[in-house]
Amino acid sequence: MQVLETITSAFRGTFGETPTLIQSPGRVNLIGEHTDYNEGFVLPAAIDKAIYLAVGPRNDQKLHFVSADLNSTYQGSLTDIRRSGKGWANYLLGVIDQIQKEMSLPGGLNVVFGGTIPIGSGLSSSAALENGVAVALNHLYKLGMERVPMALLSQRAENQFVGVQCGIMDQFASMMGQEGQVIKLDCRSLEYAYAPLAMDGFRIVLCDSRVKHSLASTEYNTRREECEAGVAIVRASVGDQVRSLRDVTMDMLNRYVRDQEPLLYKRCAYVVLENQRLLNGVADLEAGNIEAFGQRMYESHEGLSKWYEVSCPELDILEDIARAHPGVLGARMMGGGFGGCTINLVREDALADFEAVVQREYLERTGQETLLHECRIEAGTHVV
Structure with missing residues (x-):
């Protein structure tokens, strides 16, 4: 190498x-x-x-x-x-x-x-x-x-x-x-x-939006504060057994937060649902059902974009292009948001077509070029 x-x-x-x-x-x-x-x-x-x-x-x-x-x-x-x-x-x-x-x-x-x-x-x-x-x-x-x-x-x-x-x-x-x-x-x-x-027959492909909006750091801190504020409302009603959103259920949010603080409700609901999506997704992988896992990735992006509001037009366009392609099983924004990459599960036999479509359509819709990175899952840090 x-x-x-x-x-x-x-x-x-x-x-x-x-x-x-x-x-x-x-x-x-x-x-x-x-x-x-x-x-x-x-x-x-x-x-x-x-x-x-x-x-x-x-x-x-x-x-x-x-x-x-x-x-x-x-x-x-x-x-x-x-x-x-x-x-x-x-x-x-x-x-x-x-x-x-x-x-x-x-x-x-x-x-x-x-x-x-x-x-x-x-x-x-x-x-x-x-x-x-x-x-x-x-x-x-x-x-x-x-x-x-x-x-x-x-x-x-x-x-x-x-x-x-x-x-x-x-x-x-x-x-x-x-x-x-x-x-x-x-x-x-x-x-x-x-x-x-x-990953037999599939590849992980990262599509880089080539943008990083200045909102990233301030909105990241704001989201943390919004989550903590939602937890505080629930804790005031149910007691100290609620330490973080990990301890909160949708039933609690519906009862104590939804009508009182609609914005905080959206933020907290995304996190509670995302945790459950992940646990369900692990069960999909253990059952070998990568198609079902891919659908959860699309749901995750929807939550990040509409409920948590940390996406951006460029990431939404990349996810939209992927969702419309028959060779893609799942796609979502990855990371803090407001720019960076989407992560895509793509069938190997559709890889060349997917990459060509993304490059062409992203340029048409944003005026920006995207960078594509194919990845394999490897071992952690080690002596070569």
């Missing part, structure tokens, strides 16, 4: 040694959007778009990182970890900072990394990079860390050092992925189980 040859060659040229190679995947989320911060369920999977790291230990305290894709270098020390003006370096430094809060590292680290995750596609390159550094240090220095704690450590690095208040899904999916399996993750307890996604 070209990227492995590139980073290996760069590592040898920079450090005069042969590196250890780490593959750390991006992720998709099949269903269960905006459920994570409501203590609900998500259904992600690791994919074959990844960050690759060439790594080696040092016998001093120095840190030397090279981003091959950005042609940028960072040098620092274990004894003086502080935020860098080079934003990309903070993802690596944050992980090292978290590890050093738990144990002292015996030496520094050399890293050259590059990737095949499309930038700005919402496939979580940051989580992949964080996990790659955690696995590298664990392997090189035999730290004995388990995989779930490493995913949590990567999340803390992003929350506390980088300053992005992400949930656990991205790091967990990238670390814990298995080939051909999706992960049913309970965001409250971190209990997880694998469900088969039998």
Whole structure:
């Protein structure tokens, strides 16, 4: 693979040694959007778009990182970890900072990394990079860390050092992925189980809207507040056993929220129904009924667009094009919303026609070109 040859060659040229190679995947989320911060369920999977790291230990305290894709270098020390003006370096430094809060590292680290995750596609390159550094240090220095704690450590690095208040899904999916399996993750307890996604005859295709509307961050925070406000109304009526939307039923929403706060009702109802859609979707996958699962993806998009209102015209157009194509089993927007990608389950024999139709119709209807990415479900972060 070209990227492995590139980073290996760069590592040898920079450090005069042969590196250890780490593959750390991006992720998709099949269903269960905006459920994570409501203590609900998500259904992600690791994919074959990844960050690759060439790594080696040092016998001093120095840190030397090279981003091959950005042609940028960072040098620092274990004894003086502080935020860098080079934003990309903070993802690596944050992980090292978290590890050093738990144990002292015996030496520094050399890293050259590059990737095949499309930038700005919402496939979580940051989580992949964080996990790659955690696995590298664990392997090189035999730290004995388990995989779930490493995913949590990567999340803390992003929350506390980088300053992005992400949930656990991205790091967990990238670390814990298995080939051909999706992960049913309970965001409250971190209990997880694998469900088969039998992709024989099907492909996952991401259609990139190529837009990111400025609403994304402010509306994300607003949605969190709206959900919490809905929970507070229900809690005032039924008591403290209701901690989050995870504990709320449609009956409770119909009784206590619908007439009093119609907007909050829409927001909360979407989340409660999405959790149930996900659990039903897992049952579909376990029964091998991928067609039924695809229909739940369409229902999820409808909820995100009309009830939760985090879609945008471009994403709705991509979903509309997919829904009209006979080779597509299911499609929906993926991620925070207001831009980014749709995720589509497409029959392999219809793939070329679907891609041609999407590119032609999206350009006609928006004046924008779309980028298409085919994905396979792969194993989580590992030493190559």
